[in-house]
Amino acid sequence: MSNVILEMKNINKEFPGVKALDNVSFNVKKGSVHALMGENGAGKSTLMKCLFGMYKRDSGQIFLDGKEVEFKNAKDALEAGVAMVHQELNQALQRNIMDNLWLGRYPKVGKLITSEKQMYKDTQAIFEKLHVKVDPKRIMSTMPVSQRQMVEIAKAVSYDSKIIVFDEPTSSLTDQEVEHLFEIINMLKEQGCGIVYISHKMDEILKISDEVTIMRDGQWVATKDAKGLEMSEIIKLMVGRELRNLYPPKNNEPGEVVLKIDQMTAMYSHLQGVSMEVRRGEIVGLAGLDGSGRTELLENLFGIATRKSGDIYLDGKKIQNKNSVDSIRNGFALLTEERRSTGIFGVRSIRENTIISNLKKYKRIAGLLDNIQMKKDTDWAIKSMSIKTPNQDTQIRSLSGGNQQKVILGRWLLTEPEVLLLDEPTRGIDVGAKYEIYQLIIDLAAKGKSVIMVSSEMPELLGVCDRIVIMSNGRVAGELSAEEANQEQIMSYAAKYL
Structure with missing residues (x-):
């Protein structure tokens, strides 16, 4: 009897102007983790969406437990034992955890009335099994992204699935939460579940996977045993060339102080008494654990969160930044952490988003708009950011995550900002696209722009930034030169006020 639980044969999928999948075959064995890797736009998520019934494939066959299946939608897939934890969370944020977990399948009393008691009991049972310590009645919008991600993982497990697809599951998780996720995955493996694991984090891939499949430009490139696989080999297979350095050389030279933050305290978060300076042409990294106040600092600087007290000085002049309009006028730009919910207009074109x-x-x-200039500027953004798209009129939601991120970055560069606030600018982006974005950031700094960059990846901060400010529980815990800093020092400061 075959050990293969999932078999996808000769899958093809075409969008207008784009061959997204070109005759791709892919197998997953019972009780194994099969990693799916490739650059943004390689076809990884598209292949899994064809499996999950979100996209209708043009041709090819899918077999689950040896039987051919045809899922018309996600509901069909879930009921057949195929679950997917999506990279971009799509949750009912004003409802509680229980509602999100059991949406569409509420336990009933007498087939008519929803049983809140049973729902609470079932949620607690799953959380105990997965060692998740969150109140099932907590409203989703009050939770950090990392906890919302764990709820989505718990939901997938609740279906007693034969196959679970994890699409960039650790993009919002701390190191401790990643270890917790790996414990859950190992538990699922022992139960015979097949895991498809999509990630750009190669250290994770090599740690958790049994097999690795690499895709490029919509085609299958190779399938390898994870054991003994080198990171350099994965990169070469992904990008089609050797990438000798993960970070570009830095040629920016920080000058005089441009931005000064003095005793900033937030109205509705635990941000308190934050002071820091940023120089012209400097890249300052913001490090810290999840919930340390990094994102809140950027939001208060940009005026989309309410500041209780504290002052902002730009070129020695006090400014207000009461809202985003003020901030853009004052030369600020903000790349937000969650591009789907706060960064893009999904059903609008690339040009409109740019x-x-x-x-x-x-x-x-x-009040008419200059269409010729808009097209010209969008062309500039597409070329400058190396955005992979059929044309300007393509809906941005059809692009890969990395290309969406590049569109947003191009949007902000067109405003000619002096201060760029970047919140996790490379989250969910492949190694090749990361290098391009690092180069863009360094080039901007070399032209005299000032950059504050939040990242949960410490090697990224050490590789790109000139200086690192570490936050802990809403306060500045320490500051280090990137040249002299190491991960142990950063973590030590990050835990200072816990």
Whole structure:
């Protein structure tokens, strides 16, 4: 009897102007973790969405436990034992955890009335099994992204699935939470579940996987045993060339102080008494554990969160930044952490997403917009950011995560900002695209732009930044030169006020 639980044969999928999947075959064995790797736009998520019934494949066959299946939608897939934890969370944020976990399958009393008691009991049982310590009645919007991610993982497990697809599951998790996730995956393996694991974090892939399949430009490239596989080999298979350095050489030279934050305290978060300076042409990294106040600092700087007290000085002049309009006018730009919910307009085109923050520039007589200039600027963004897209009119939601991120970065560069606030700018992005974004950041700093960059990846901070400010429980815990710092020092400061 075959040990293969999932078999995908000769899968093809085409979107207007794009061959997303070209005759791809892919197998997963029972009780194993099969990693799926490739650059953004390689077809990984598209292949899994064809499996999950979100996309209708053009041709090819799918077999589950030896039987051919055809899932018309996600509900069909879930009921057949195929679950997927998506990279971009799509949850009912104003409802509690229980509602999100059992949506569409509420336990009933007499087939009519929803049993809150049974729902609570079932949720507690799953959380105990997975060692998740969260109140099932807690409202989703009050939770950090990492905890919401764990709820989504618990939901997938609750279906007693034969196959679970994890699409960038650790993009919002701390190191401790990643270890917890790996414990859950190992438990699922022991139960005979097949795991498909999509990630750009190669150290994780090599740690958790049994097999690795690499895709490039919609095609299968190779399938290898994870044991003995070298990171350099994965990169070469992914990008089609050798990438000798993960970080570009730095040629920026920090100058005089441009931005000064003095005793900033937030109204609705635990941010308190934060002071720091940023120089012209400097890249300052913001490190810290999840919930340390890194994102809150950027949001208060940009005026989309309410500041209780404290002052902001730009070029020695006190500014207000009461809202995003003020901030853009003062030369600030913010790349947000969650691009799907706060960064892109999914059903709008690449052009509309690119020019949206700079509409004033395109206004002509009687409020009409200059279409020629908008197309020209969008062309510049596509070329400068190396965005992979059929054309400007493509809906941004059809692009890979990395290409969406590049569109947003291009949008902000068109506003000609002096201070860039980047919140996890490379989250969920492949190694090749990361290098391109690092190069863009360094080039901007070399032109005299000032950058504050939040990242949960300490090697990234050490490789790109000039200086690292570490936050702990809403306060600045320490500051280190990137040249002299190491991960142990950063973690020590990050735990200072816990």
